[in-house]
Amino acid sequence: MEACREESQVKLLGWRRSPYVTRVRIALALKGIDYEFILEDSENKSQLLLQSNPIHKKVPVFFHNGKTLSESTIILEYIEEAWETKAPNLMPKHPYDRALARFWAAFVDDKLLPSVWGLLKWQGEEQQKAVKESLANFSLLEEALRTSSCSGKAYFGGDEIGLVDIALGGPLVHIKNLEKVINIALVDPVKLPLLSAWMARFSETDELKRILPDPADVFEYLSAKRAKVMSTLPGI
Amino acid sequence: MEACTEEEQVKLLGWLRSPFVTRVRIALALKGIQYQFIEDDAENKSQLLLQSNPVHKKVPVLIHNGKIVCESMIIVQYIDETWDTKAPNLLPKDPYDRAIARFWAAFVDDKLRPSIGGVLMGQGEKQQKAVEESLANLSLLDDALRASSCSGNAYFGGVEIGFADIALGGGLVSLKAIQKVTKTVLVDPQKMPHLCAWIDRFFEIDLVKGILPDPVKVLERISYLRAKFTSAMAGN
Numbered sequence: 001m002e003a004c005r006e007e008s009q010v011k012l013l014g015w016r017r018s019p020y021v022t023r024v025r026i027a028l029a030l031k032g033i034d035y036e037f038i039l040e041d042s043e044n045k046s047q048l049l050l051q052s053n054p055i056h057k058k059v060p061v062f063f064h065n066g067k068t069l070s071e072s073t074i075i076l077e078y079i080e081e082a083w084e085t086k087a088p089n090l091m092p093k094h095p096y097d098r099a100l101a102r103f104w105a106a107f108v109d110d111k112l113l114p115s116v117w118g119l120l121k122w123q124g125e126e127q128q129k130a131v132k133e134s135l136a137n138f139s140l141l142e143e144a145l146r147t148s149s150c151s152g153k154a155y156f157g158g159d160e161i162g163l164v165d166i167a168l169g170g171p172l173v174h175i176k177n178l179e180k181v182i183n184i185a186l187v188d189p190v191k192l193p194l195l196s197a198w199m200a201r202f203s204e205t206d207e208l209k210r211i212l213p214d215p216a217d218v219f220e221y222l223s224a225k226r227a228k229v230m231s232t233l234p235g236i
Numbered sequence: 237m238e239a240c241t242e243e244e245q246v247k248l249l250g251w252l253r254s255p256f257v258t259r260v261r262i263a264l265a266l267k268g269i270q271y272q273f274i275e276d277d278a279e280n281k282s283q284l285l286l287q288s289n290p291v292h293k294k295v296p297v298l299i300h301n302g303k304i305v306c307e308s309m310i311i312v313q314y315i316d317e318t319w320d321t322k323a324p325n326l327l328p329k330d331p332y333d334r335a336i337a338r339f340w341a342a343f344v345d346d347k348l349r350p351s352i353g354g355v356l357m358g359q360g361e362k363q364q365k366a367v368e369e370s371l372a373n374l375s376l377l378d379d380a381l382r383a384s385s386c387s388g389n390a391y392f393g394g395v396e397i398g399f400a401d402i403a404l405g406g407g408l409v410s411l412k413a414i415q416k417v418t419k420t421v422l423v424d425p426q427k428m429p430h431l432c433a434w435i436d437r438f439f440e441i442d443l444v445k446g447i448l449p450d451p452v453k454v455l456e457r458i459s460y461l462r463a464k465f466t467s468a469m470a471g472n
Contacts, residue, residue: 055343055376067332074338081331095317099305106307107291140291 009066010035013049014059015042017213017221019113020072021060023170025211027079030161031086072170073105076163088160104144104156105167112137113171119182120226123233127182134186138195141168145194154201161202169202173212176203177219181226245302246271249285250295251278253449253457256308257296259406261447263312266397267322309341312402327399337393340380341403348373349407355422356414356458357465363418370422374431377404381430390437397441405438409449413458 012028012035014021028035040049040059053061053070062069064082069075080090091098115134122130144164145156156164176199179186189196202208248264248271250257264271276285276295288297289306298305298314305314316326327334351373354366384392392400415422425432438444 055347064332069332069335069339071339071342074335074342077338078331078335081334095314096300096303096305098317099310099314102310102313103305103307106310111291 009064011038011063012036013038013040013052013061013063015040017042017217018059019171019174019213020058021170022173022211022213023072023166024060024062024075024079026161026166026169026208027076027090029207029211030088030090030166031079031083033079033083033086073109073163073167076105076166080163090157090162090166092157092162101157101163104141104164107137107140108164108167108171112141112168116171116175116178116186119178119184120222121229123230131184131186138187138192142192142195145198155198161205165198165202169208169212172199172202173215173218174222175199177215177222180219181222245300247274247299248272249274249276249282249288249297249299251276253278253454254295255407255410255449256294257406258409258447258449259308259402260296260298260311260315262397262402262405262444263315263326265443265447266324266326267315267319269315269319269322308406309345309399309403312399316399324396324398326402328393333393337399340377340392340400343373343376344400344403344407348377348404352411352414352422355418355420356462359466359469367420367422371424371427374422374424374428378428378431381434385430391434397438397444401434401438405444408435408438409451409454410458412451413455416455417458417462 010028010033012021012024014024014037016022016039025037038048040046042059045057049059049061050057052063052068053059056070058070060070060072060075062075062078064078069078076090091101112134115130115137118130119127119134145151153159155161156168161169175186187196187199203212246264246269248257248260250260250273252258252275261273274284276282281293285295285297286293288299288304289295292306294306296306296308296311298311300314300318305311312326327337348370351366351369355363355370358366380392384390384394389395391397392404397405411423414420423431423435439448
């Protein structure tokens with residue numbers, strides 16, 4: 001009974017296309033936690049959003065029993081800790097493995113995604129430089145899958161999806177569609193076989209398919225962003 | 237006995253001047269963990285550093301029983317979790333309070349540090365914008381501390397220093413130096429009384445006093461950096 005009451009007090013503010021909102025929705029789905037999804041308008045942020053996340057004014061915003069949290073990876077760790085006894089565990093048990101999980105999740109946020117989002121912005125030589133950086137970052141993730149506790153396992157988290165998988169899985173549809181928009185392969189199946197296989201596996205997981213953003217919607221969004229940038233660049 | 241053996245195997249790679257290394261040294265000192273400090277050279281990074289942190293090539297690097305942990309606040313969490321039976325706990329017990337501590341630590345790294353970096357590196361209008369941003373960010377921290385003190389807490393986390401205090405405290409000597417070198421007042425006692433009180437309190441902690449970097453050396457370094465940035469801009 002108590003668990004039910006707790007879950008009815010769970011709310012998530014965001015829009016479906018957001019990779020960061022997707023992360024939280026994945027975690028809630030994996031844990032089997034019911035929640036109210038309050039749809040926001042990315043072009044017209046509500047008072048609720050601006051008041052509940054005055055510092056960053058971004059989605060996702062997570063509500064649990066009247067308490068508010070923002071920042072997707074912080075929300076992920078909160079969900080894991082608040083529902084610790086609910087399988088699956090999204091974090092490993094051993095402190096060292098937990099540190100590694102946090103390291104790679106932070107790598108996705110601090111290095112990988114900035115390099116990937118940056119690809120929409122550049123042309124010519126700068127674009128080439130940005131591509132090189134992104135490819136190097138993806139290679140590091142390939143290495144992470146190849147070595148230590150990930151070695152031979154289906155996910156960064158081991159046999160099951162964990163923090164790093166969710167961190168990278170949230171923006172997965174964006175990554176795949178960005179490749180199409182700029183016409184450059186970022187995760188080449190020949191060069192990055194493990195990461196490529198991981199992406200296919202993650203996208204095909206039944207539980208997650210309905211949560212991942214609509215590819216057509218994301219493609220349209222990214223194309224529009226790219227077109228906007230290209231229209232402001234000086235003619236060659 | 238086992239505890240002793242564990243502690244003998246703790247090494248920390250870094251340089252004393254670094255705010256990030258300082259964070260880890262504070263955490264180790266709070267927990268009373270003995271370790272070997274391996275001093276590296278910022279201008280001439282050792283093979284050990286480059287090999288143990290190939291992804292970021294940065295300090296601090298913690299080596300515990302041969303296992304390597306990077307990224308200062310990830311290391312602090314690792315220390316807290318590995319030595320979880322050793323008081324004090326650096327993160328609170330409650331999942332929500334832990335999330336808030338992580339939020340503020342992330343705020344220091346993702347918002348505050350870049351804005352203060354902008355003050356150090358910028359000139360003219362760009363620097364002015366960075367000053368305004370820094371003031372806004374520091375005000376938010378002042379607000380958070382005001383809320384904490386309303387709950388009877390002298391620090392972010394509670395009655396003792398914790399995760400968020402360590403995140404902010406590691407960079408205090410640098411912050412003072414940056415204000416001096418750029419002749420800006422970022423920590424305004426009139427507008428940020430709680431933050432100022434927290435800073436004074438932090439500097440008075442005996443354990444912290446012994447660890448904070450030498451202000452003269454930090455000032456020297458910050459002056460050098462300022463000269464480097466301004467001459468680079470003048471050269472353009």
